[in-house]
Amino acid sequence: MRLLCLILFLVLNYIVYINCETNEIAVLCNDNDPCTVDRFKILKCEHTPKCVPQNQCEIATCNKKNGDCSFQQKCVSRHACEKAYCNPSNGECIYTPTCISGDRCSIASCNETTGACNIKPLCKGEEICHEGGYCVDCSDNNPCTTDFYSPYYGVCINIVNEWINCENSTEYRNCLKGCQTDNCRTAVCDKQTLKCHTNYKDCSDGDLCTLDNCDPEIGCTHQAVDCSDNNPCTIDFCDNEYGCHYKPDPACNGNKPCNVNSDCNDNVACTKDVCTNGYCEHTLNCGFDQHCNREYKCEKVRFEN
Structure with a gap:
């Protein structure tokens, strides 16, 4: 048997040897597994996996x-x-x-x-899903509104959506058909309720000497106010801003005989009735800034600045 000459030495944690006859270099710890890394460490061989995952x-x-x-x-x-x-x-x-x-x-x-x-x-049709997992029908059958369920308030909310062209819908047209109009009123269909909303014409002319009314066929009418009180001892007139006025007629003074003041009562609270020298006299007893109104009471007059 021929004796092999081995020369051993340590190189980077590997033990290698040289075959003296063939000059081949071999690793002492090689396990001939291509999937392991073979090392000599701390007087023993280690074989660690070559392929290692980067994480779990x-x-x-x-x-x-x-x-x-x-x-x-x-x-x-x-x-x-x-x-x-x-x-x-x-x-x-x-x-x-x-x-x-x-x-x-x-x-x-x-x-x-x-x-x-x-x-x-x-959920079917117009039903909306409630957060509790059941369906809620919030539809009001109104093509002019957007319908939704409010989880915060726990109720259905129907809001008029101006972006929706609902004027051509059957519901809206039927609403308009029921709206009655004439020379005294106009009517529009309320998109929220699909019911008529009537606006009456304002015939007021700001003149207190006219009675303002409206005739469905001809429109506004303005009839003169009758300020007559059928009292021959008052002068009756009308002011556009304050209405009917009454003041004592001086022509009545001294025409009616009397014994006491009560004989001269003209049933007008605005006048002071006095029996003087056997004849009645009537004078206005309102203040300088007052006038006698339709009820024969003194009423404060507003003066323009």
């Missing part, structure tokens, strides 16, 4: 033939209706559905092969 969400594999490393994600969707997510801190897989109904009043279903999502609403 990665899986590393090694080709035993050539030592090539390949990496893939740990968490992969199990079918077309879910997304996979990996928690890098602990490697836990989390799966979330791709088909979600969006509210509690609909049912979502998904084809696991194609990933096609189908959402079936539970």
Whole structure:
């Protein structure tokens, strides 16, 4: 038997030897596995995996033939209706559905092969989904309003939407048909209630000496006020701003005989009735800024500045 000459020496944590006959260099700790890294450390051989994942969400594999490393994600969707997510801190897989109904009043279903999502609403027609998971019908059958449910107030709210062209709707036209108009009134359809709102014509001319009325056929009329009080001892006249005025007629003074003041009472509170020298006298007893009104009472007169 021929004795092999071995020369051993330490190179970068590897023990290598040289075959003196062939001059071949070999590693003493080589385990002939291409997927391990072989080292001599602290008087013993170590064999560590060559392919190491970067985090807990990665899986590393090694080709035993050539030592090539390949990496893939740990968490992969199990079918077309879910997304996979990996928690890098602990490697836990989390799966979330791709088909979600969006509210509690609909049912979502998904084809696991194609990933096609189908959402079936539970609410019908004008019904609105309540946050409690049941359907609420907030429709007021008014084409001029936008209807919605307010979770804060817990009631349906119907607001006139000026962006909606509801004037051509059957409901609005029927409302207009019921609106009666003439020369004294105009009517419009209230979009909130779909009922007629009548506006009456203001015939006031600001003249207190006229009676202002409205005739449906001809419109506003203005009839002169009759200020006559059928008292021959008063002068009756009308002021456009203050209306009817009455003041004692001096022609009546001294015409009626009397014994006492009560014999001269003319039933006009604005006058002072006195029996003087056997004859009645009537004088206005209102202040300088007053006049005698239709009820024979003194009334303050407003003076223009």
